[in-house]
Amino acid sequence: MTPSSDSLLEVSNLIARRGAFEVLKALDLAVGRGTLHAVVGPNGAGKSTLVLAILGMIPFEGRVRFHFERGGRIGYVPQRLAVDRTIPLTVEDFLATSRQRLPVCLATxxxxxxxxxLALAKVGLSHSEKKPLASLSGGELQRVLLAHALEPLPELLVLDEPSAGLDESSGSDLDDILVEAKQNGVTTLLVSHDSEQVARLADTITQLGPSP
Known part of the structure; x- marks a missing residue:
């Protein structure tokens, strides 16, 4: 793949395995700067594997290149987050850990x-700072993860099935948040099984596995 000054992210000849099985085979992908690029495909096609490879969280062959211009912060919203319900961590504690050097056990x-x-207000969770993280519904936890990814504003936002667990109203709010992020210059890589969401938001699409 020839590098492009218009691309923020380029993936070339990427191969990722699960055991001996090749989940991704010689994949090429380019995400244009300031665009929303969707990755779609059936379960098991390697969508989440692609995300983990791009983020350097699993081994892979091939090349992943970022062409950052303003700091290179990546915001990441995983498909799910395992919460240890025995740890008395509040929403504020969780979000503060990446926003200050002072340990949150001492003070925020x-x-x-x-x-x-401000970050919680943007995702529709105003006045939720003191809620125990373990008490949140799946949809509320997704919103907290989105707030974590978007503050401070990233150059690249990576979302793995962010609408999972969201009701229709929350899904609409998510669309608005992603549109606003794009207007603020954020490049987005979105993994989604929601074909209607992809049709509404995506500038470009990569299909993994057989087409439906």
Whole structure:
């Protein structure tokens, strides 16, 4: 694949395995700067594997190149997050861990509190700072993960099935959040099984596995 100045992310000849099985075979992909690129395909086609390879979380063959221009922050929303219900962690504690050097067990700084409140308001979770993380519904937890990914604003946003567990109203809110992120210059890689969401939002699409 020839590098393009218009691409923020380029994947070339990527091969990823699960055991001896090749989940992804010589995959090429380019994500245009400032665009929303969707990855679709049936279960088992390798969508989540692709995300993990791009983020460097699993071994792979081939090349993944980023062409960042403003710091290179990547925001990531995983498909699910396992929460240890024995740990008394609040939403504010969780979000503060990546926003200040001072350990959250000592204190959350006023500036950090303000940023967290703003981030939660953007995802429709105002006044949720003191809720135990373990008490959240699946949809609420997805919103918290989205707030974590979007503050501070990333250059690349990677989402793995972010609408999973969301009701129709929350799904509409997610669309609005992604549109606003794009307007603010965020490049997005979206893994989704929701064909209607993809049709509404995607500028470009990569199909993994057989077409439906």
């Amino acid at each position: 700084l006023p500036t950090t509190k303000a940023r967290i409140a």
